Amino acid sequence: MGRRPPCCDKSHVKKGPWTAEEDAKILAYVANHGIGNWTLVPQKAGLNRCGKSCRLRWTNYLRPDLKHDSFTLHEEELILRYHQAIGSRWSLIAKQLPGRTDNDVKNHWNTKLKKKLSKMGIDPITHKPFGQLLSDYGNINDIIPQNTRPSDQRHHEPMDFSQADSSLTMMDPLQEQQARMNLITAHFQVINEAASSSTSSPESKVQVNLPSSPFVWSDYLVGDQEQECTNELDSGILPTGEYTSTCNGLGLDHKKKSLDDATSTTSASFVESILNQDREMQFDYPQLLDGYSEY
């Protein structure tokens, strides 16, 4: 059984902002050798950096195919739609935006889009109006813990158990675990219903204003591009057809039914439910997963 040497001495490599000189070394190295084993790059390129740091600098900043200008309305729309559909899977979303990295998309979401949604009175996690969200949480209290729902725990905010804990402390560990699972799944019922509430008739085009929202999303996107937005919408540049397939229920009518089916079987495990949802997402959004097999 062999052992590979560490990629670098973490305590002696440089951290922090990159200099133009360091960038030039990376660029020169990649131009001459291409992208290969990043752990060898610092040594071969003459850099006192960790290979991981070099890889990040290249993928997030130096790659020649990257855009460095601000996000367009079209890109913001795509981010919004895909986030609504699949949550914070930034790498998948970024694959739909040529020239953008997952870091770009993530930063733009965190600094701009999330705040814009909040200002519009829409929960950026569920994409549901806050008022409706509150009423749904009220409904949850009526159904817990009988009703269980599967969903993707990883890509949404953790549930606040503070109010539930007092009752949980009276249970034995197994009961408590089951009750927590029920709470989690009930929480994601709200999230999925929020998404499915955006559904409309199969023929209807998805509008750029958010589902179930009295606001017009385009009014809030990239402020200085408002006219561009209007023009794009008028001319049909925005991929409404694509949105129709992805947002028209985001395939969620189908998904909701599956979820309901799953939850009707109390023996179905939470993990199995999550896996089912991932499979459904793959079914609904095959284009998102294109290329995964290439890795």
Add this chain to the structure above:
DNA sequence: AAGGACACCAACCGCTGGATA
């Protein structure tokens, strides 16, 4: 002009799954 608050984003951190010795 000073400095505190805020926004932005590059870079880092920590985790995971697959690869490797």
Add this chain to the structure above:
DNA sequence: TTATCCAGCGGTTGGTGTCCT
């Protein structure tokens, strides 16, 4: 078979610039 490494990923941090008082 197993321990470890690496690449990829999402979350978080910290430096810097801008705005506001």
